[in-house]
Amino acid sequence: MTERILVFKGDKVVYDSYYGKILCISGDDCFLIEDVLPVEIMGVNTVRTIYNTGDFVIRGKELWSDGEKWIIKG
Numbered sequence: 001m002t003e004r005i006l007v008f009k010g011d012k013v014v015y016d017s018y019y020g021k022i023l024c025i026s027g028d029d030c031f032l033i034e035d036v037l038p039v040e041i042m043g044v045n046t047v048r049t050i051y052n053t054g055d056f057v058i059r060g061k062e063l064w065s066d067g068e069k070w071i072i073k074g
Contacts, residue, residue, distance in 0.1 A: 004071065008063040013072050015041050018055040022070060024063055036070060045074035 010026025015036065022033040022041075043058040050056045060072040 002066045002068070004064045004066045006062065007065050007070075009061065011061070013060045013063045015043075015058045015070070015072060016055070017041075017057070018053075022063065022072075033070070040069055042069050042071045043074075044071060046072055047074065 008024045008026070008031075010024060012023075012025040014023045014025075015021070016023075017038045020034065020036050020038075022036055024031050024033070038056075041058065043060065046058050046060040048056060048058050058072050060074040062073040064071040064073060
């Protein structure tokens with residue numbers, strides 16, 4: 001198993017499959033990670049919303065990476 005690295009911990013981490021972006025928000029600052037495919041994302045203890053179009057949103061507070069996938073934790 002590969003090592004997981006904490007990339008961001010803040011107020012909110014949101015992945016939207018329609019836009020293929022991860023938005024990280026902490027206080028007055030935020031940053032965006034673009035071009036993220038749905039197969040590159042995983043949610044653990046998160047709030048997930050799935051729309052009838054097949055698109056989905058994952059919300060949490062931490063963003064981790066194992067080098068292959070982005071992991072959002074609640």
